Structures are given as structure tokens and as C-alpha cells.
Amino acid sequence: MSANTAFEISVFPGDGIGPEVIDPTVAILQTLRDRIGGFDLRFRSEAAGAAHYKETGTALPEEAMSRADKADAILLGAMGMPDIRYPDGREIAPQLDMRETFELFAGVRPVRTLPGAPVPLGDPRAQNLDFVLIRESTEGLFAGRGKTVFDGPADRPTAAHDTQTITRAGSERLFDFAFNLGAKRKERGHAGQVTCIDKANVIGGFYFFRQIFDEVAARHGVSDPAHMYVDACALNMVRRPWMFDVLVTENMFGDILSDLGAGLMGGMGMAPSADIGPRHAVFQPCHGSAPDIVGQGLANPTATFLSAVMMLEWLADTHGVADCARAGRVLDKAVEVAFRDNGLVPTEYGGSSGTRAITDAVVAAIADGR
Amino acid sequence: MSANTAFEISVFPGDGIGPEVIDPTVAILQTLRDRIGGFDLRFRSEAAGAAHYKETGTALPEEAMSRADKADAILLGAMGMPDIRYPDGREIAPQLDMRETFELFAGVRPVRTLPGAPVPLGDPRAQNLDFVLIRESTEGLFAGRGKTVFDGPADRPTAAHDTQTITRAGSERLFDFAFNLGAKRKERGHAGQVTCIDKANVIGGFYFFRQIFDEVAARHGVSDPAHMYVDACALNMVRRPWMFDVLVTENMFGDILSDLGAGLMGGMGMAPSADIGPRHAVFQPCHGSAPDIVGQGLANPTATFLSAVMMLEWLADTHGVADCARAGRVLDKAVEVAFRDNGLVPTEYGGSSGTRAITDAVVAAIADGR
Numbered sequence: 211m212s213a214n215t216a217f218e219i220s221v222f223p224g225d226g227i228g229p230e231v232i233d234p235t236v237a238i239l240q241t242l243r244d245r246i247g248g249f250d251l252r253f254r255s256e257a258a259g260a261a262h263y264k265e266t267g268t269a270l271p272e273e274a275m276s277r278a279d280k281a282d283a284i285l286l287g288a289m290g291m292p293d294i295r296y297p298d299g300r301e302i303a304p305q306l307d308m309r310e311t312f313e314l315f316a317g318v319r320p321v322r323t324l325p326g327a328p329v330p331l332g333d334p335r336a337q338n339l340d341f342v343l344i345r346e347s348t349e350g351l352f353a354g355r356g357k358t359v360f361d362g363p364a365d366r367p368t369a370a371h372d373t374q375t376i377t378r379a380g381s382e383r384l385f386d387f388a389f390n391l392g393a394k395r396k397e398r399g400h401a402g403q404v405t406c407i408d409k410a411n412v413i414g415g416f417y418f419f420r421q422i423f424d425e426v427a428a429r430h431g432v433s434d435p436a437h438m439y440v441d442a443c444a445l446n447m448v449r450r451p452w453m454f455d456v457l458v459t460e461n462m463f464g465d466i467l468s469d470l471g472a473g474l475m476g477g478m479g480m481a482p483s484a485d486i487g488p489r490h491a492v493f494q495p496c497h498g499s500a501p502d503i504v505g506q507g508l509a510n511p512t513a514t515f516l517s518a519v520m521m522l523e524w525l526a527d528t529h530g531v532a533d534c535a536r537a538g539r540v541l542d543k544a545v546e547v548a549f550r551d552n553g554l555v556p557t558e559y560g561g562s563s564g565t566r567a568i569t570d571a572v573v574a575a576i577a578d579g580r
Numbered sequence: 581m582s583a584n585t586a587f588e589i590s591v592f593p594g595d596g597i598g599p600e601v602i603d604p605t606v607a608i609l610q611t612l613r614d615r616i617g618g619f620d621l622r623f624r625s626e627a628a629g630a631a632h633y634k635e636t637g638t639a640l641p642e643e644a645m646s647r648a649d650k651a652d653a654i655l656l657g658a659m660g661m662p663d664i665r666y667p668d669g670r671e672i673a674p675q676l677d678m679r680e681t682f683e684l685f686a687g688v689r690p691v692r693t694l695p696g697a698p699v700p701l702g703d704p705r706a707q708n709l710d711f712v713l714i715r716e717s718t719e720g721l722f723a724g725r726g727k728t729v730f731d732g733p734a735d736r737p738t739a740a741h742d743t744q745t746i747t748r749a750g751s752e753r754l755f756d757f758a759f760n761l762g763a764k765r766k767e768r769g770h771a772g773q774v775t776c777i778d779k780a781n782v783i784g785g786f787y788f789f790r791q792i793f794d795e796v797a798a799r800h801g802v803s804d805p806a807h808m809y810v811d812a813c814a815l816n817m818v819r820r821p822w823m824f825d826v827l828v829t830e831n832m833f834g835d836i837l838s839d840l841g842a843g844l845m846g847g848m849g850m851a852p853s854a855d856i857g858p859r860h861a862v863f864q865p866c867h868g869s870a871p872d873i874v875g876q877g878l879a880n881p882t883a884t885f886l887s888a889v890m891m892l893e894w895l896a897d898t899h900g901v902a903d904c905a906r907a908g909r910v911l912d913k914a915v916e917v918a919f920r921d922n923g924l925v926p927t928e929y930g931g932s933s934g935t936r937a938i939t940d941a942v943v944a945a946i947a948d949g950r
């Protein structure tokens with residue numbers, strides 16, 4: 211790759227606080243690009259989301275999607291507003307459509323605490339968490355979305371059935387991804403152990419899921435594959451989360467456990483994510499559009515900064531651009547230093563550090579090059 | 581009711597540490613009965629579980645079930661052993677069959693911390709948690725148990741489908757139960773607010789669940805019914821669990837969230853439960869058979885003691901026997917005092933208080949009548 215690879219970044223600021231966390235992130239990415247050099251980032255902003263649906267009748271315009279399709283990466287703020295819904299009552303959640311359209315099967319949700327940032331668990335080990343949850347993001351219970359089968363009269367059904375689907379192909383690519391990540395983490399000094407989270411003791415589809423996990427494990431040279439029931443996992447996440455390295459699970463379970471993981475980091479404003487597919491990747495904070503705090507400067511941009519780090523790393527990995535990886539490390543370090551040295555307490559944790567204070571601290575840490 | 585109501589208690593010690601926690605509980609119940617008087621408890625022990633399946637080919641013998649059917653309450657230890665499975669790979673979990681057979685739709689799982697007992701959350705408010713999770717226990721995703729539909733060749737399926745079923749009748753009785761409990765708690769000085777936990781933004785069956793919740797709420801005079809998405813609930817359970825009073829949810833979600841709740845109490849050994857149906861009720865600790873610690877005196881009997889408290893309360897409520905309610909209060913108080921005054925740290929929490937130490941402290945507190 212040439213030293214001046216240019217990456218097209220499709221930016222979806224979205225609804226609510228989305229733009230408030232995206233703006234400083236893009237500004238920081240521009241600074242890093244200019245400062246570090248060796249690669250270019252070209253941003254193009256797209257209108258989409260619940261507010262856009264209200265205005266235009268379309269949540270995710272086709273032209274935006276076709277430009278995003280061709281971009282090198284997608285950076286997303288937040289989408290959806292509790293009061294704006296489709297006629298059938300479902301929320302406007304275009305990120306789910308993106309996951310399906312681009313087959314973003316691997317929802318990567320790191321649970322990493324930042325020294326200095328407040329966390330809920332009392333044990334000192336919980337101040338140094340560093341594990342990753344991988345949430346399958348194209349099937350599972352979510353595959354039943356929009357396909358509910360009702361019994362009885364249409365205006366007063368007697369029962370509702372939703373089907374959870376687990377496919378061999380979907381599970382194989384998911385577990386391959388998990389074991390590859392495990393191996394990469396091992397190189398970096400982590401345990402590298404991958405644990406399959408399921409409910410194989412009760413639900414047949416999860417027994418199937420686990421069997422495929424064991425097959426894929428064997429192909430990756432893992433002879434004693436690790437499993438845990440989802441209920442035990444939830445318990446262990448509050449009791450001894452430092453035991454985990456890479457967790458991999460179904461869509462719905464991953465949704466629940468990743469929010470629990472965000473809780474361990476101090477809240478949704480601290481939790482980044484990447485939804486990765488065969489040819490696309492979307493990077494976004496785990497939080498929603500938070501209409502209650504819009505326009506007050508309270509939104510925590512940390513999760514978006516860390517999602518940008520994941521984006522830089524992913525671009526670097528997939529295109530072999532070392533300077534881009536370096537930019538990721540600089541931003542990651544700056545976020546760490548900002549929390550370590552400034553006693554920042556995000557407002558969601560009852561503190562007074564809003565968007566500006568956190569952004570300024572990160573910008574300063576980048577400038578200092580500490 | 582006469583002052584000498586005799587209750588028949590069907591006891592299923594079960595597998596692993598089951599008998600180790602049941603024995604001291606039955607002994608304590610006998611002491612309370614003799615000491616307080618005004619009611620009788622007659623225990624009959626039944627053989628069932630995974631070990632019984634291995635010996636006899638039957639996990640839950642019909643005769644035991646028909647005696648349990650006629651008993652006034654069922655007290656259960658733990659059932660299942662990881663190595664003993666049905667030919668199709670599913671675990672032996674006769675408690676699931678009991679829930680179905682006796683229609684034990686309301687899985688009541690209190691999250692109450694005992695002052696003095698160690699808990700994982702650092703915030704002082706987390707040392708005084710007192711809320712209740714109600715897990716629907718006869719349908720939901722568990723309704724698909726044993727009914728998985730596979731695509732493709734039988735020896736190498738390409739996909740597995742499991743169906744989550746939510747019925748109007750099942751949801752109505754569940755929510756009625758929840759609002760009745762909310763009202764009862766309100767009388768006792770709690771907030772009494774009932775929150776429906778679902779994923780109504782994505783899954784049609786949960787939107788249905790939520791609509792029924794709102795209907796039932798209205799019938800109970802609640803005009804602003806409270807809802808929370810399951811992912812947000814998991815987050816809030818680690819971030820501010822003191823906000824909750826009564827949570828009500830689907831079977832699978834309840835399984836996950838109740839273990840998380842047990843984590844907040846310090847572990848499974850602290851977490852009691854009641855599975856309540858129209859005519860039967862099963863009381864059991866949330867923990868499993870824990871084969872790794874069998875026979876070492878390490879099992880924490882607290883969850884079983886507190887399950888016995890729930891049994892006494894339930895018998896008292898359903899039969900109007902005041903002395904039985906008193907016995908429940910005495911045992912409850914004794915467990916509280918035992919933890920408050922003795923610095924007990926269960927072995928699951930890295931401490932040295934085993935079955936004996938905890939039992940002795942509770943027995944002493946009953947004797948002292950403190």
C-alpha cells in the first residue's frame with residue numbers, strides 16, 4: 211500500500227446526541243490525519259435516522275446507503291427516537307438494517323475500563339478490565355424481526371411467536387472471527403481464550419451453536435473449547451469479570467450482555483463498538499440518541515472516540531497502513547491519559563465532565579503527545 | 581383456619597449439594613414449628629434428579645410427582661449434573677418439567693442484600709438492595725424446548741430454529757401476579773412500582789407482551805405503566821439497581837437477569853426463589869448442584885433458608901395461618917442477624933464460612949430470639 215492511502219469515511223451523525231459526539235470525533239480524526247500523515251481520511255456526512263424518517267418518510271435513504279456501500283468505513287453516531295416509530299410500532303433502528311444489508315455479523319464490543327474513570331464494581335481488579343464480547347449481529351432472535359406470527363383474531367391475538375434462527379454458515383464465520391481475535395489478543399499478551407456463551411442445556415439451537423463452536427475451535431487448534439451458560443455469564447460479569455478474554459454469543463444474548471459490559475465500564479458513554487462484515491464495517495458508540503440530554507453539552511464523547519480508534523485499527527489491519535494504526539494508538543493513549551490525569555467524571559456518572567471537558571482533555575493529550 | 585393446620589411439604593433434595601443445603605433447612609423448619617407452634621409441617625422426601633435418572637432411567641418418578649401434586653408446598657435442593665444427560669444432549673432439569681406440569685408461571689426471584697454480607701458493587705446503596713424479579717416460567721423462549729426445527733441433513737443441519745411463544749393468557753396471569761405483589765410491597769413501604777422488561781423495539785412478541793402489560797396495568801389502576809428494554813435493564817442493574825422495585829419479564833430474559841441479580845447479592849448461594857402456580861409452589865435456591873464442591877461442607881445454605889422463608893410466607897398467605905407467617909419472619913430475621921453479627925463470608929466469596937458455620941449462626945440467632 212502506498213504511504214498516502216486515502217480512506218473514504220461515510221459519517222452518519224444520526225439523531226439526538228449523535229451529532230454532538232460525532233463532530234468532535236471527526237475533528238480529532240482530522241487532526242490526527244494532518245499530524246501523523248501517511249494516510250488520508252475523507253469524510254462525507256449522510257442524513258439518516260428517525261428525524262430524517264419523520265421529515266422524508268425514509269429512515270435510511272438509498273443514495274446514502276449506496277455511497278456507504280462504497281466507502282472504506284462507516285462512522286455512526288446514534289439513531290432512533292422513542293417517539294418516532296414505524297406504523298406497526300417498531301422503533302426506527304436503521305443500524306439494524308445496516309447490519310443486515312452489509313452482513314455485519316461480528317458485533318465487537320470491548321469491555322475495557324480506563325484507569326481513573328469511575329466504575330461500579332468495588333473489587334480493584336474491576337478497574338483493569340480488558341475483554342471483548344462478540345455479538346452475532348445478523349441472525350439469532352433478531353432474525354424474527356418483522357416476522358412475528360400471531361394466533362387468534364388480528365385485533366386481539368391470543369399468542370405471538372418469534373423464531374430464533376441460528377445457521378451453520380453464520381455461526382462458522384462468527385466463531386472464525388472470534389478465534390482469530392483470540393489469537394491476535396494472545397500475541398498482545400492476553401489469555402486469548404474464547405468462550406462460547408449459550409443456553410445449550412435447554413434450547414436445541416444453542417446446542418447446535420455450541421457444537422459448531424467446538425468444530426471451529428478444533429480447526430483453530432483449540433482442543434479444550436470453553437463454554438458458559440448465558441445466566442452464569444451474567445453472574446460472572448458482576449462477580450469476576452476479570453476472568454474473561456473473548457466471549458462470543460448470539461444476537462439477543464449479546465445485546466443484553468454488552469450493555470451489562472458497558473455498565474462495568476461506567477456507562478454507555480464509555481462503550482465503543484464495531485459491527486464488522488465481510489466487506490464493510492460500522493463503528494459507533496453503544497449508547498442511543500439520549501433525547502433527554504440533547505443540546506446541553508452533557509453527552510459523553512468517549513465511546514465515539516474509542517469507536518474511532520477501532521476504525522483506525524481496522525482500516526490499518528485490512529489495508530496494511532502502519533500510519534493509520536499509529537493514529538489509532540495515539541488516540542487510544544490520549545483517551546487513557548485524559549481520564550488518568552484529569553479526574554474526569556462523566557455526567558452520566560453524576561460528575562460534571564461534559565462533551566467539551568472530555569474533548570478538550572483528549573485534544574490536549576494528543577497535543578502533548580504524552 | 582384452625583390453629584393447628586398441618587402442611588405437607590414435599591422435599592426434593594436432588595443432586596450434588598442439594599441434600600447438603602436441604603438437610604439443615606428442614607432441621608431449622610422443624611425447630612421453628614416446634615418452637616412457635618400453631619401449625620404443623622410434615623416433610624416427605626422424594627428421590628429425583630440426574631443421579632436418580634442414571635440409576636433408574638427416570639429423572640422425576642410419577643409417584644413422587646403425584647405425591648408432590650397433593651402436597652401443600654414443594655421444597656427443592658438442586659437438580660442436574662453436567663455429565664448426566666438425556667440421549668439428545670439436553671441436561672436433566674426436572675425443575676423445568678415441574679414448572680410446566682404444575683404451571684408454575686411466576687418465578688419469584690428477590691434481589692435483597694443482607695447487611696454485613698459482601699456484595700460486588702461499590703456504591704453504599706448497593707448494600708441495601710431490595711427488589712424482586714418475576715420471571716415468567718412456563719413459556720417464552722423455553723416453550724421451544726425439545727421442539728427445535730432443523731434445516732438440511734439430519735446429521736449436519738444447516739440451521740436451527742427455536743420459537744419463542746408469548747400468550748395473552750400467560751402474560752395476563754403473570755402481570756396480575758406482578759401488580760398484586762407491587763401493591764403488597766407498597767403496603768410494606770416499598771415503591772411498589774412494576775416495570776415490564778422486554779425488547780418491544782425489535783421483537784413483535786415483546787411488543788405484544790408490553791401491550792398486555794399496559795392493559796393489565798390499567799385494570800390495576802396504574803395509569804403510567806413503566807417499561808424498560810432488557811439491555812437497559814442489564815445496564816441499570818449494575819449501575820443503579822436501587823432504582824428497581826418489581827421487575828417482570830419473559831422466561832429467558834428472567835433467567836439471565838435473575839442470575840445477574842444473584843450476583844448483586846454476592847452469589848448464587850445467597851439467592852432464593854419461588855416458582856408459583858395456580859395451585860402449587862416450588863421453593864428452591866437459585867444455585868445448581870455444584871458437583872465441584874460436593875461433600876466438602878462448603879455449600880452456602882443461605883439461599884435455601886431464604887427460600888424456606890418464602891415458603892412459610894406463601895403458606896401463611898394462602899391459608900391464613902398467622903403463626904406460619906411468624907415463623908417465616910423469625911427465620912428471615914435470624915438469617916439477617918447471622919450475617920450482621922458474625923462477619924460471615926461464604927466460600928463462594930473467597931471467605932471461609934461453610935455450610936456449618938452459616939447454619940450454626942442462624943440456629944443461634946433463632947435460639948437467642950434476637
Ligand SMILES: CC(C)[C@H](C(=O)O)[C@@H](O)C(=O)O
Nearest residue numbers: 290303305306465781782811
Ligand atoms: C437500538 C437497538 C435496536 C439496538 C439493538 O438492540 O441492537 C441497540 O440496543 C444496540 O445494542 O445496538
Ligand SMILES: CC(C)[C@H](C(=O)O)[C@@H](O)C(=O)O
Nearest residue numbers: 411412441660673676835866
Ligand atoms: C438449570 C436451568 C435449566 C435453569 C433454567 O434455566 O431455568 C436454571 O438456570 C434456573 O434459573 O432455574
